[in-house]
Amino acid sequence: MMVFAAKELTSRGLRGDWAAIRARLGRVRSRGTHDHIWLHAASNGELTSARPVIEHLVRTGRRVLVTVNTDSALELAQRWDIAGLSALLAPVDLGGPTRRVVQGWTITAHITFESDLWPMRVRETPGPVIVLGARLTARSARGWQRFGALAQSVLEKVTYLSAQDHQSLDRFASLGLKPAAQGPVFDLKALYTPPGDRPDARLLRNFDRPDTWCAASTHPGEDEIVLDAHLKALQQRPALKLILAPRHPKRAPEIAAMIRARGLTCARRSARDDPAQARVYLADTLGEMHLWYALSGVTFVAGSLTDRGGHTPYEPAAFASAILHGPDIGNFRAAYQRLENANAAICVGEANALAHALTALASAKTQQVLADQARVALRQDTDFEALMLDVMQALEP
Known part of the structure; x- marks a missing residue:
């Protein structure tokens, strides 16, 4: 100390x-x-x-x-x-x-x-x-x-x-x-x-919710898995867009380099880039996670593929975003146990499994069913x- x-x-x-x-x-x-x-x-x-x-x-x-x-x-x-x-x-x-x-x-x-x-x-x-x-x-x-x-x-x-x-x-x-x-x-x-503000007209225009997924609060070692999964999922879902929101926005330059290295187009929130033509929207700001949940039919809750214990499932559930997560969920073990018992979230351990889950959750109806089950399971x-x-x-x- x-x-x-x-x-x-x-x-x-x-x-x-x-x-x-x-x-x-x-x-x-x-x-x-x-x-x-x-x-x-x-x-x-x-x-x-x-x-x-x-x-x-x-x-x-x-x-x-x-x-x-x-x-x-x-x-x-x-x-x-x-x-x-x-x-x-x-x-x-x-x-x-x-x-x-x-x-x-x-x-x-x-x-x-x-x-x-x-x-x-x-x-x-x-x-x-x-x-x-x-x-x-x-x-x-x-x-x-x-x-x-x-x-x-x-x-x-x-x-x-x-x-x-x-x-x-x-x-x-x-x-x-x-x-x-x-x-x-x-x-x-x-x-x-959820805070009172909602995504503005430009964001709503550029992100069709069923075809948008969010990787929320990623840590080092997770971005590569997320991007590889996105590449694989694009083979089945060519319209799919990824909002990648790192836990620490200062990591944005290295993540942007990872995106470009995979041949993916990238727009950065901090630079006010136009997301229209970007496969990946790098949400490198603080205090706006609620906007990304609102835009995403599916959310991968990060911090769960490494040894960090995972992040909260309650926030994406509040936005009726279907929940995916990794196996390391010790910080919210009781909440994720509720989700598991109700078959209300999908646990993935690597890029192939994440891509498979994204492909399985292609329709708005399928996403909504999983999201509704999560909201019920997480009631106190x-x-x-x-x-x-x-x-x-x-x-x-």
Whole structure:
């Protein structure tokens, strides 16, 4: 932790990013004297799933300090412009920075999401500690077990924990989470609501939805497989178009080179290229994934062909886009298990299988059937309002 923090602070110092450094050191104070609930969401995905919770809290008169780990998540939170919400980069999880945030913002409670359970923040929070959408893999649980006393001291402070799957809840319990703190299983990412904006007329004109598929949030090692599958599928579906959206847009130049090396035409979103004649539309921007889901009859959810645990199936499901994915789906194991049980998604492991699935899902009707099955399979068993009633009761002194 200390080595990573030192490297990051040094890097930001070299760039002259003093505002970020002050935030990381906990040296940004509230301008008023109001109490705040400290809500932490690591990056864009966690923050998006946290939004309904944030809005519920501010509707009930609470002020919320949101901290995040990435610049893009900070920009997203600031763009929401929610009254009663302040947003900062998270402080380093050391005593000094953490205590400065607790004191400078008059923190009365801490809410964190998924697997971002930081010991110093838990220990220094003077009030309730709540974990929502909690996730603990078998590998992470083994890591916590090596520090049994630390795990015990952290989990003893947790007032309420709602896990996103039963396996995670069992692992937290085995590490020392009190029975009284165990809430219902609920995955907040299932609450995803599409943003209000939709694809513009030019995009709609150039992408026929049944003949468009999206490779969403690809990582190194996946783009080659996606492009090879697209080439193979074109033999059966010559009108097929691919929207390739890398997880990190800075990789766009190398991906564009891969596209050209395969003899495919490419248009780039960041360059405002005309997609009309391009076989592949390189969506190398941030914050627009919802546009690509809306345009695509089929979505391949990436991060699932390598060792990254896969990305959310809830977002493409919300747009009625048929779901394909790879075998590595540990980040959303419960959700993908629901999909598998309902035959509501197709798992592919390499380019030939991906191409075969794209060929099988050639018609709008076939795509719609799979998408409808996914939306039904991903419905949550627990009501959000009931969950928030538990949260509000846990926040009471």
